Amino acid sequence: MAQTDIRPRIGIVCGSGLGGLANLLKDQVVFNYRDIPNFPQSTVHGHAGRLVFGTLKGRPCVCMQGRFHLYEGYPIQKVSRKMPSMLYHQRHLILTNAAGGLNQDFKVGDIMIMKDHINMPGFAGNNPLSGPNDERFGTRFPCMSDAYDRELQQLAMEVGQELGYGDFLREGVYCVLSGPSFETIAECRMLHRLGADAVGMSTVHEVIVARHCGMRVFALSLITNQAVMDYDSEEKANHEEVLQTGKQRSEQLERLVSTLVTRIEHNNIYA
Numbered sequence: 001m002a003q004t005d006i007r008p009r010i011g012i013v014c015g016s017g018l019g020g021l022a023n024l025l026k027d028q029v030v031f032n033y034r035d036i037p038n039f040p041q042s043t044v045h046g047h048a049g050r051l052v053f054g055t056l057k058g059r060p061c062v063c064m065q066g067r068f069h070l071y072e073g074y075p076i077q078k079v080s081r082k083m084p085s086m087l088y089h090q091r092h093l094i095l096t097n098a099a100g101g102l103n104q105d106f107k108v109g110d111i112m113i114m115k116d117h118i119n120m121p122g123f124a125g126n127n128p129l130s131g132p133n134d135e136r137f138g139t140r141f142p143c144m145s146d147a148y149d150r151e152l153q154q155l156a157m158e159v160g161q162e163l164g165y166g167d168f169l170r171e172g173v174y175c176v177l178s179g180p181s182f183e184t185i186a187e188c189r190m191l192h193r194l195g196a197d198a199v200g201m202s203t204v205h206e207v208i209v210a211r212h213c214g215m216r217v218f219a220l221s222l223i224t225n226q227a228v229m230d231y232d233s234e235e236k237a238n239h240e241e242v243l244q245t246g247k248q249r250s251e252q253l254e255r256l257v258s259t260l261v262t263r264i265e266h267n268n269i270y271a
């Protein structure tokens, strides 16, 4: 922070293949993760590993162009708790991810506003807040029933309608698994029955940490592939398809996020 004058009020985390969002920032000050002491490294294709400060339509922002996943071998606390030190002063956190569609009404290329999550690794004791609680950041037992800010969801829906995205803008529940293997057919069927609309390997641990320190959170999933739910299907989930869909929808997703950022300030959603 000593190396930039930019004091962002909005943090953005880019999902697989969605790092183009960071390139929208003007007057950039860029730090490679490898140059930040004790910082994890991005090891996944589609995650550049850069922390980008700048302004988005005049609003000061900081963007993680590359996130960390549990399957990269980092302890969950390291994956997510590096964020508070960087993002603590931001009021808002906007997250994007690539996800497999479980909801049969969803199509590849749909953008899903996350209204809730299912934290599967958390059921097995893998919660980023495990361990001693740092009271400077937040309470020992944070509430999660309000994890995804309803005002921001509503605003994003309005922005999406205005941009003409009505046909591919959805809302739903994201389920996180630890990966890196994609899901079996039986697992996809089970997750769908449990109420998940999309499945991925990220975001939720970041949301939990962000809520712990009182940020207002908004998250989007790009449905990059259909989860395979049928034993007759020839489809096979793969990261290339994920990145390819990201490329195809990146412009629209970037426009949605950048317009949302402008509106957050315009509507004075800073309480």
Ligand SMILES: O=P(O)(O)O[C@H]1O[C@H](CO)[C@@H](O)[C@H]1O
Residues within 6 Å of the ligand: 014, 015, 016, 017, 044, 067, 069, 096, 097, 098, 099, 179, 200, 201, 202, 203, 238, 239, 242
């Ligand atoms: O969640 P993001 O980082 O967007 O990436 C998603 O895409 C990768 C699988 O293709 C996994 O890392 C999954 O979590």
